[in-house]
Amino acid sequence: MINHLIVGPLLLPLLMGTIIILNTNQPIARRRILGLSSCLAILVITIILLFQSADGPIQTYVLGDWPTPFGIVMVLDRLSAMMLCITALLSLLCLAYAARGTDRQGKNFHALFQFQLLGINGAFLTGDIFNLFVFFEIMLLSSYGLVLHGGGGLRTRAGMHYVMLNLVGSSIFLVGVGILYALLGTLNMADLAVRMSQAPAENAALLQAAGLILFAVFALKAALLPLCFWLPDAYGFTSAPVAALFAVMTKVGVYVILRVYCLIFSEYAGVGAGLLTAWLLPAALITLAAGAAGVAGSRDLRRITAYLVIMSVGTLLAVIGTFQREAVAAAIVYLPHTTFMTAAMFLVADLIGRQRPHTVTGLVPDRPVGQPTLLGLLFLTAAVAIGGLPPLSGFFAKVMMLMTVTDSAGAPWIWGLVLGGGLLTLIALGRAGSVIFWKLLPADDPGTGRETAPVPVYTPADLFPAVLLLGISPLLVIFGGVITEFAFAAADHVINPVHYIEAVLGPDRSFPLLLSSGGE
Template identity: 50%
Template sequence: MNHALILPVLIPLFAGGLLLLGGRVRMAAQRSLSLLATLALLPVSLWLVHLAGLGELQQYTLGNWAAPFGIVLLLDRLSALMLLLTAVLALFALLYAMRGDDERGSSFHALFQFQLLGINGAFLTGDLFNLFVFFEILLIASYALLLHGGGRERVRAGLHYVVLNLLGSALFLIAVGTLYGITGTLNIADLAVKVAAASADQAPILGAAGLLLLLVFGLKAAFLPLYFWLPSAYAAASAPVAALFAIMTKVGLYSILRVYTLVFGSEAGSLANLAQEWLWPLALLTLAAGVLGALSASSLQRLIAYLLVVSVGTLLAGMAIGTPASLQAALYYWLHTTWVSAAMFLLVDLVSRQRGDKAGDLVQGPALQHPRLLGGLFFLGAIAIAGLPPLSGFIGKLLLLRAASDWQYAVWLWPLLLVGGLGMLVALSRAGSTIFWRVGQDQLDSSELDRGRLLACVGLFLLSPLLTLLAAPVLEYLNAAALQLQDVNTYLLLGGGQ
């Protein structure tokens, strides 16, 4: 048994526990332990990417209880990729937070590690109930992280966020209980076998439970009409928390991709492709709603939050088309949008710190002390996030448009994605001209640019040109991941479904 598979869960678990128990330890010690744990996830994730790249599915059986009776962790190319994505994002978000944001409230580093525990566990689990458990861990940590530092706006946004996610958790539990009551298993691979063999009497109830799961995952992924909590919550959160939250919607999308490819996929008998007819219209509507929200945003923070909604719609479109080429394009865009969106949240905070009480509001404010540097970074981010050449956003969108070669998809996706890109560019141009050009004569004396925060922000931005330079090997890996994901029979055999 390869024990490396459980390290992405154990490392943040033990680090978070130690940080929680040693809450009165000096901040320097807390930062050191948290940074050490987060750094340790990088080589582990790289090793798991290499391991998954060999082509064989890897399974870790907790307590050595074989599937479908025991709890299992499952590693394939997709889950390994998500672990690496999270590890890189977490490192830069933590480096930014260590410049003072972590001192705004108590237990920041413990909560940060528990958040990573929930995210990594959700990406690795091969069991539907444990997906629920890891969802709850990451959500509980996110509740506290969202409120970290206090403030009226955070409390208000946090209340909406908590109530909606508690409702989602209740629905998740109902769906899981229904599936277990009928099939007697929650191992995802074994569940796929039982769903495919369901009788005519069982199929409608299983279908209802499957659609209820889609509702729950849709709330986490923030697609229309379930995205209304996201702009307020992300805009109210502190910058490093909002940057880490850029991966949160991807956990919901990952769950949709995993469950509706394997359990309710092409081999599910009468319930085959259960969610497919829903994903395409939801993707297009989410994309359009995100662009309209970005155009109407009143602050930089809300603008970037709405652009995250746009990315959800774009990714959902690639998943709805469902071909290896569209999944490859979606996964490439997945990497791009997570890192660039997180970098934009950090940049917005750097800009807001130089505008006094105007902060990120899109109104005339004082002149920035570092307009060229911050303006240059904003220009780079705008090009990347709008999908203009030569950065990774352009490659991701181009691949997705090429994948939509079927007229049924192209007639909708091409105009919406291109017009949506124009809308994003208009929204970002309006914001940039307001922040960097429509300024007063005076500068704030207190608006010093912290080099540590700047380096963390620049580091995330540099991942976009890096993705562009490494496009060939990255796309080769992503194509293999897409083909592996659609080879359902391999997963069924691993889960004991032969």
């Protein structure tokens, strides 16, 4: 019995995006309703899929019923179900926030948003590496449109860098995929894993080169140093709901690194085994340090948040870089927290910025914001969650990550940099908060021309997306036990490629894999 719900997160945004394009010249309310109902439906589907995968096997969906490995296959395991769910929830709230005015700046915002979801969901679901390229391109092409949404010189300049870098990245991705296909003769990721384990030693150098070429591309998507310099500009200058949605885009890179290097280049992979163990941890730690330096050195709340995205990627990949089951589980616990909280911070920063018409989110003294208590509380909650202080989810996720990496050789570095980075984050956010809320210019300062500008007053409808995003943090703590259990089960499926291969290719195909490692 094939579970047709699996293609729902792909077909729904595709269909709705097309319908929205047909409604381009209709009143914007219609596009908003279509977009929001699509996001809501995807959320319902992904929650059902999450519960199905939580206590079920890995499910596959064979498009066109072509026998694997010849056709394209969609694979739903616990990790991809969780990523789909995170994306759906985040996109619903971001779209609700955008529907308060951001979407008026361009006609095609809602259509692009749906195609963006198609690309992201596709990247999480696909089990075919060339299909992954196609979904990356769908994701990128819509993200180009969304980054530039609203226009303006700074956005155009940042967008141009983003587009050109990613075009080069796509070319390199194809080279990597081409080498893999030329040597292994397949594109199905499970089949690639089996054939990689049987690859002759004379192809070792080329296969490893292909693996590292692909790593460079995924590192560009995930924004690992030295491929992260596009991110602060692109995320810092684009509109807030788009930046908040893009908090999950770097996680696509993280997900793909985890998926590909635990499957195709796993410990059973023969000549490709353990390809990333020497690279991922140091690269991630340097990224974490660079992100922390950026957070401490920025003079603008939006840029601080953009660097927080880099820090979260560095933290995740450093923990994943140990390639141990417990550490991967801890990273899976940290992933929803960091995605939702950085997204919430982008929205809070935008709410603050719109009430400071002269300096926006810049950290210079200005007149007080219109609703200081409300915005102050939102900012404080976001800062506590991101900084990793006790009552909220950041603290527990970080403790779990630090406890699970103690056996790894890189443990002192991970501990030092995660804790040091957390301290710098707290200092930077504390300073940002004190400048914005306390270091005020007198309201009636004559001669500056600043007393005239009117500021919007927020109603609950403006605030609820940010409040709900922040409300996820205590929920992650309350349901911490369930989530941790789920994360361990998800890590089991990710870290051991045999489950994935058996689900895709059938029960006996993982046999060569075990033989090659001298196992059972």
